Amino acid sequence: MTQRTPPRVSLPAVSAALAASLALALGTPALAGTVKGSVKLPETARSTRLYQGYWRLENGNVPVSNTGGAKAETVVVLDKVNGAHPPPARTVTVEMGGLDAHPRMVISGPGSVLEIKNTGKVRLDLSTPDTASVMPLEQLPPGATRRVKFDAVGGYAVHDAEYPHILISVIIVDSPFFATVDEKGGFSIPGLPDGKARLRVWARGKWAAEEEVDTGSKEDLVIKVAAPGSKDEKEKEAAE
Amino acid sequence: MFLSKIWFILIAVGCAVAVTFAMVAPRPAVQKLSGLEGQRLDRAQYAAEQMFKVDAHKWIDRVGKLGRDAILSESLDAASKGSGEYNVIHRTIQERFRSLIPDLATGGIDEIVALDTKGRVIARVGNNEKEYGDYIGGIEVVADALRGYLSDDVWGIGGRLQRVAGAPVLSKGKDRIVGAIYVAAETGSGLVERLKKNLDVDVALLLRGKVIASSRPEGELDALPELVAQHSGDIAELKRTPAIELTVGKQSLLAVAAPFPGQAGEQQAYYALIGVKPAKLDLPALIANVSSNDLKWGNFPWIPLAVGTFALIGIGLALQRIEVEAPLGKLRRELQKLAAGDIQKIDDHKYGGKYGGLARDVNAAVERFTHAPGARSEMAGKDLNAILGPSGGSTFDLPAAGSAFSGSTPAPAFAPPAAPAFAPPAAPAFPPPPPPGGFAPPPLPSFNPPPAPSFSAPPLPQPFSAGAATAGASLPPSIKPAPWAQPQQLPADAIDEGGATADRQMPDGEATRVVPYDQQEEEDAHFRHVFDDFVDTKRQCGEPTAGLTQAKFLQKLRDNKAALMSKHGCKTVRFSVYVKDGKAALRATPIRE
Numbered sequence: 001m002t003q004r005t006p007p008r009v010s011l012p013a014v015s016a017a018l019a020a021s022l023a024l025a026l027g028t029p030a031l032a033g034t035v036k037g038s039v040k041l042p043e044t045a046r047s048t049r050l051y052q053g054y055w056r057l058e059n060g061n062v063p064v065s066n067t068g069g070a071k072a073e074t075v076v077v078l079d080k081v082n083g084a085h086p087p088p089a090r091t092v093t094v095e096m097g098g099l100d101a102h103p104r105m106v107i108s109g110p111g112s113v114l115e116i117k118n119t120g121k122v123r124l125d126l127s128t129p130d131t132a133s134v135m136p137l138e139q140l141p142p143g144a145t146r147r148v149k150f151d152a153v154g155g156y157a158v159h160d161a162e163y164p165h166i167l168i169s170v171i172i173v174d175s176p177f178f179a180t181v182d183e184k185g186g187f188s189i190p191g192l193p194d195g196k197a198r199l200r201v202w203a204r205g206k207w208a209a210e211e212e213v214d215t216g217s218k219e220d221l222v223i224k225v226a227a228p229g230s231k232d233e234k235e236k237e238a239a240e
Numbered sequence: 241m242f243l244s245k246i247w248f249i250l251i252a253v254g255c256a257v258a259v260t261f262a263m264v265a266p267r268p269a270v271q272k273l274s275g276l277e278g279q280r281l282d283r284a285q286y287a288a289e290q291m292f293k294v295d296a297h298k299w300i301d302r303v304g305k306l307g308r309d310a311i312l313s314e315s316l317d318a319a320s321k322g323s324g325e326y327n328v329i330h331r332t333i334q335e336r337f338r339s340l341i342p343d344l345a346t347g348g349i350d351e352i353v354a355l356d357t358k359g360r361v362i363a364r365v366g367n368n369e370k371e372y373g374d375y376i377g378g379i380e381v382v383a384d385a386l387r388g389y390l391s392d393d394v395w396g397i398g399g400r401l402q403r404v405a406g407a408p409v410l411s412k413g414k415d416r417i418v419g420a421i422y423v424a425a426e427t428g429s430g431l432v433e434r435l436k437k438n439l440d441v442d443v444a445l446l447l448r449g450k451v452i453a454s455s456r457p458e459g460e461l462d463a464l465p466e467l468v469a470q471h472s473g474d475i476a477e478l479k480r481t482p483a484i485e486l487t488v489g490k491q492s493l494l495a496v497a498a499p500f501p502g503q504a505g506e507q508q509a510y511y512a513l514i515g516v517k518p519a520k521l522d523l524p525a526l527i528a529n530v531s532s533n534d535l536k537w538g539n540f541p542w543i544p545l546a547v548g549t550f551a552l553i554g555i556g557l558a559l560q561r562i563e564v565e566a567p568l569g570k571l572r573r574e575l576q577k578l579a580a581g582d583i584q585k586i587d588d589h590k591y592g593g594k595y596g597g598l599a600r601d602v603n604a605a606v607e608r609f610t611h612a613p614g615a616r617s618e619m620a621g622k623d624l625n626a627i628l629g630p631s632g633g634s635t636f637d638l639p640a641a642g643s644a645f646s647g648s649t650p651a652p653a654f655a656p657p658a659a660p661a662f663a664p665p666a667a668p669a670f671p672p673p674p675p676p677g678g679f680a681p682p683p684l685p686s687f688n689p690p691p692a693p694s695f696s697a698p699p700l701p702q703p704f705s706a707g708a709a710t711a712g713a714s715l716p717p718s719i720k721p722a723p724w725a726q727p728q729q730l731p732a733d734a735i736d737e738g739g740a741t742a743d744r745q746m747p748d749g750e751a752t753r754v755v756p757y758d759q760q761e762e763e764d765a766h767f768r769h770v771f772d773d774f775v776d777t778k779r780q781c782g783e784p785t786a787g788l789t790q791a792k793f794l795q796k797l798r799d800n801k802a803a804l805m806s807k808h809g810c811k812t813v814r815f816s817v818y819v820k821d822g823k824a825a826l827r828a829t830p831i832r833e
Contacts, residue, residue, distance in 0.1 A: 049380045051503040053392035054296040056384065059304075059407070061414040064388035098359050100378025121374045162397055164506035165380045 035213055036188035037221025039074060039181050039201055044227055046071055050165050050204060067183065073105045073169050074203040076187045076223070077178040079153070081215070082195035084175035086110055086153070094168055095119045096140070105169040107178055110153055114170055116146045125161040126168075130206075137161060157205035167205050201225060241593055244559040251552065262523050273518035274494070278483035281496040284439040284513045285480055289498065291438065292403075295425075296392040299405035303423045304390050307409040311336045312354065316409050316419030320356040330372055333363035341365075350402055350424040354409070355382060357419055366424070380503070381406035385420035393502035394427070396447045396509045401427035401500070428453045435511075442514035446497070448507055456514065460488045461495075468497045468510055475499055475510075485517065492517035567595045575602065766814070767794045770826070773817040777824035804828055 044052075048069020058064050089111030095102045097119035106114060118124055118140045126146065127137035134156060135148045150156060150172045158168035171178070177197070179187045192215040201209040201223055208225040306312065315332050318324035333354045341347060344366050351366030359377015363369075376382055384391045385406040392405045406422035428445070435443040436455045444454035449465040464486060471481040480498040487493070497512040499505040519525065534540060571591060577583045585606055588599035771793045778785050801813040810830035818827055 048387065049384060049391075051380060051393065051501075051506060053381070053394065053404075053502045054293045055300055056389050056391040057300065059388050059390060059410065059417075061410055062388050062408070062417055066387070069383065098375030098377045159506075161507075163379070164503040166378065 033192040033194055033215040033217070034188060034190040035078060035177075035192055035197075035199065035215055035217075035221060037186070037223060039076065039185040039187065039203070039209070040222060040224045041071065041074065041185060041203060041208075042225060042227035045204055045208075045225060048072075050167060070167070070204055072180075072183075073167070073205075074181045074185070074201065074208075075105065075107060075169075075171060075178060076181060076189065077107075077171060077173055077200050077202065078189055078192065078197045078213070078215070079174050079177075079200065081175045081177055081197045082193050084177060084193070086174045087176050089113075091115055091147075093117060096124055096166070099163055099166060101166055101168045104167060105171070105180070107171040107173060108150075110151055110172050110174070112150055112172065114148045114150060114158070114168070116140065116148070116158075116168070118142050118144050122163075124163075124166070126158055126166075127161065128156045128158055128170075131156060155202050155207055159205075169202060169205060171202055199223065241563050244556070244563050247556055247559050251556070266522055266526055270518055274483075277494050277515045277517060278496070281441060281483055281494060281513050281515050282480075284441045284515075285496045285498050287439055288435060288443075288511060288513060291435070292500075296403065296405065299403065299423055299425055300390045300392055300407065303405045303421055304407040306337075306340065306352070306423075307407040307421050309336065309340065310412065312421070313409055313412055313418060316354060316356055316362060317411055319360075319362045320358070320418050326362075330363045334365055334369065337363070337365040348426045348430060350426050352421065352423050355386075355420045355422075357386060357417060359383070359386065359420075362419070381422055382420055385422065386417060388417055394500040394504035394509065395424070395502070396504040396507040399447065399450075399452065401445060401447055401452065401504060401509055403427050404502075435513075439513065444495075444512045444514060446508065446510040446512060447504070448509075456488075461486070461512075461514070464495060464497075464512060465508070465510075467495070468512065469508065471497075486514075492519075563593075567591055571595055571599060574599075578602070578606065763812075764794075767797050770797065770815045770817060774824055774826065777817045777819060781819060781822055781824050783823060800828060804830060 047056075048066060048071060049056075050070045087109035089109050091113040092106045092108060093115040094106065095117050099120065099122060106112075116126060119142075121142050123142060124140040125137055126135070126140055128135040131154075134150065134152075135158060138146065140146050150170055153172050153174045156170040156172070158170060160166040177189050177192055179189045181187045194216040195214075197213055197215050199211055199213045199221070200207055203209075203225055209223050211223065213221060312333060315329045315336070319326065319329045337352050337354075341349065341352070344350075344352070349366060351364055351368070353364050353376075354362045355376070356362055359375050359379075359382055361372045361374050361376060363372055377386065381391055381393045381404050385408045388408050390405075390407040392403065395402045395404055402424040404422055404424050406420055408417045409419040409421055410416065411418045432443045432445060432453045432455050442455045444456065444461050444464060445452050446465050446468060449469070451461050451464060454461055464484075467484050467486060468475075468481060471484065474481050475498070481496055483494045483496055485492060486495050493514050494517045495512045495514045497510040500509040500511065571586070574583065574586045578586060585603045586599040588596050588603055591599045768790070771790050774793065775785050775788065778788070797815060801815075804810065804813045808830050810832050812831045814829045814831055816827050816829065818825055
């Protein structure tokens, strides 16, 4: 049996490897943290509907479905992350048909363009009512396309004046660290550099919660979203 | 007078309180009425909300019942599966709708729409019933129905409001959802009229800052959407506004607005309930609004008011009677008695306040006219120094001890100036001419019957001087000393008719008695009176009176009188008693005429 001699490593190769490791260690932050947890939406926000009437009753024969709808448009965004860079700008197309938007949520970097195609048979009147300068009210006839550029970081709710239930959430982020929540409200954002960051929750067309987090913490976060019209909600709106 | 004044003050304060109450009372009443109207609107809003809620449930029940129809179920199941002829299914469903609900308008239905599981419209009746095949699955009511929910919503589309109820359509075996149906109910003038009839208030429907239906005349409520928008905070928190004031012409209205639920709420869709604010109610408005019915016996407390009024008047008059008229009448009667000579002076202790002062003033006047030798201005409170000058004053003080005169002191020398005003008349003619001024004539004969020698009488019944007459002129007519102040107008035979007192009837019926005059007797009476006063005063001052005899006292007075008369050339001397340094003393006053 012949004994194999271990290959010898040349000194220049070792030096190069050490140099590369050192450069990596000094030039980029440690990518080790994961922020995870759950978003607790209030009872009224768990509905798939944005606007409630007087009654919502089950049929009594067939189980009802509670998937999708407005509650699926909840996203957790981390910004002010140490050393993070915004995602690149891109053009996102949203088709408007059947009095609905597909997709209902767009998350992208600053400078992105939202392209809205009206594939339905109804004329639309779309705008961002809270930030009218970004997207003023404008008619969008069937078959027409409208493009809107979003430069500033933030959240934008695109509504239709005639059909308020039509909502396109446009989130312009300054970091690639964001995640949509699952049916139970859970989320996970991996690969975060250690440090402090601001966590914000976008739900039902507006920022619903915000808090400072330590990205190096191993603990699960529980973010409670205040009910619309509650005292906490009013205080938050007053602060904004 | 005290109680009368208090009474008038109380009446004035009562009137002020009544006027204040009359001015102020309507305001809280108006506020109360406004508050009540606001509460009425609040209750009406609550009732309207319940009506909408019940209505929504009724529509859900109806559309749920439609969804259980077998023909509709089979048709939509086929449409969802893509089996069968699409146009046939469309017509089948339309006809089924029309057979189940022949008159949509009577039922207040705008449209009924049937959809397959993809949200595609299979058939419509009512609005746009020729259109089908479009996808509307994004509408929340439709999406909910396809998830298995029966629900309602309110839409604001095309400037109109629609209440919508949707329900799933289940398969024949009730095991899956094969489609959905929704019904849109009319929400405009018909609803407004129904609400007004049920709630007894005016109603308006607002959408996107415009009034789209109202039970009030068109244009009256144009300002309402803006006012409602100003209360967005209240709407978000309370789901309604407080009572908002709205002026329409000369009328003030109160409005309570509440948002519609569903997506119309996002489109500023409100229903407003409107009441009339109570008119301005100030005092003139209150009086102007009084009707004859309000003044009927049963509605207005006439009797208590009359009793109260007369009681107030009666109390005031009684107090006037007690405090003014009664003492005044009493005083007048006493003055008449005084003038008639029935009494010597007024009993001023019986009178209080100013009447007592008046009585005392009258007594003082009478006292002066009956006791003083001259006018008040020349004798009362003055010594001879003040009358005759620094060198002519003469007071005649008698020390308390040492002699019968309590240490009589030589009378001070009189040094009357040679003023022509004091020149005695050459002859005591009767009636003497009025004095040129200054001194008053000697006192008149007493009108009291003898023996009341407490006051002196002049040698002759001379008339009062002009000064005395002037003094008397300040008194009321009833107490003027006219009867005895002008004896010069009496005929000579009226003075002495055999020594008897002669009564003379005066023009006003008052009687004056004139008594015969004896100078020596009058002087003796005067001296005795002075002696009595002197003894009384000494006793009052606590001085001993032992050894003080009337004879010695009178003799001393005569000596002093003679000395003074010779020294000053006066006609007579009058003495008076006064207190000096706590001791009784005498003062001598020369009388020149």
